[in-house]
Amino acid sequence: MTNQAKTAYTLSELAEHVGGQVQGDGDVSISGVGTLSQATGQQISFLTNTKYKPQLSSTQAGAVILQPKMAGDSPVPGLLHNNPHAAFARIAQLFDTTPATADGIASSAVVASSASLGANVALGHNVIIEDNVVLGDNVVIGANTVVGKGAKIGEGSRIYPNVTIYHDVQIGKRVTIHSQSVIGADGFGFANDSGVWVPIPQTGTVLIGDDCSIGASTSIDRGAMDDTIIGNNVIIDNQVQIAHNCIVGDHSCICGSTGIAGSCHIGKYVIIGGGCGVNGHISICDKVQITGYTMVVQDITEPGVYSSGQPAMPNREWRKNAVRLRQIDALYDRVKALENKA
Known part of the structure; x- marks a missing residue:
């Protein structure tokens, strides 16, 4: 959803927006973003990875976001910032052209009489809002999404089409959930009785904090008895599985195709790479980075x-x-035998 008031900014305006400094002509007009190799004179790019530094000398960008120590390396006007990637992200938001997920309340949306909708809520076609759901102000929900009984979604959150949010799930403010994700399905809870699997009712729910982003086709299971908890400003990539009763601390990042088994406790500022597996009932402390395709077993x-x-x-x-x-x-046995002879 885009609401930018302007279509172009001067480099000086962008520097003020992100708290950076201008090097060169601050009146350069910028109306979009691009890569170093493909940007035009009306776009701004950035450089953080030295792998791409050779592209800087030939870039056609109107301006480039750089660290101050690289101020003399750019042939075009620069925006100097200690964190060019973050500055680029905030500038790119100004030029975001993503269309609105929904606009107004579609005639085909079904809203239970007991549901509570805040101001400026938008519901796409065939959205179902069940009994006692609470939607905060400016919540936008895309087509074919189902929000189950008693669920709560905080103000400014955006739910893309074809998402399923089960009963009693609580979602914070300014949360984004992408298509095909399922929040609050049953955890994988069964007891074995003489070879027969007996389902255990999953009576907890899912609590998601503020400012989170959840990628497409991700599943976050409800708790068996206690709740599954996702902290504030957690970012979760596509096709991630988070099982019942997991806790994920604030500002953590979980990359695509990672599976986290039940009752794991993941700390704050943790980064888990793509394709990882985490065994159940494991704790990971704050500020851990786990590289891709790692299996965590303790x-x-x-x-x-x-x-x-x-x-x-x-x-x-x-x-x-x-x-x-x-x-x-065999090599171990040979070495051991030699050690015994010695």
Whole structure:
């Protein structure tokens, strides 16, 4: 949803907006964003990764966001900022052209008489709002989304089409949930009785804090008895599974195709890379980074970077290493025998 009041800004205006400094002509007019290699004279780009520094000398961008230490490297006007990526993000928001998820309340939307809708709520076609739902001001819900009984969605939140929000789920303010996501489905709770699986009712719910973003086709399960809790300003990528009774601390990031088993406690400012797996009943302390395709099988109690996934390598090298790995037991036995003789 876009509401920008202007279509172009001077570089000086953008610098004031993000708290940066101008290097060069502050009157350059900027009406969009682009990459260093593709931007035109009316667009602004940024540089943080030194891999792309060679593109800076030939960029056609109208301006580039840089760290102050790189002030002399840009052939075009610069916007100097200690965090160019964050500054770029805030500037890109000014030029966001994403269309509104919904506009007004569609005639095909179904709203229970007991539901409470705040000011300026927008509901797309075939949206279903069940009994006792509470929607805050400026909530926007896309077509075909279902909001179950007793759910609450805070002001300024945006729900894209085809999302399912189960009963009693509570979602904070300014939360974005993308299409096909399911919030509050039953956790995977069963007891085995002589080989027969007996379902355990999942009577908790899901609590999501403010300023969160949840990607497409992500599932966050409701708690078995206590609640599944997602803190404030947590960002969750596409196709992530968060099982029942997990707790995710404020400002954490979970990348795509990661699966987190039940009753995990993830701290604040944790970053989990794509394709990771986290065993159930594990605690991860604050300020941990887990690289892609890592399997976490025990508690992590110290901040730092953790890895277990094997990086790609030429097939011939991988095959040789696989053979060597199969021989490691025999090698161990030989070394042990030599140590005993000594």
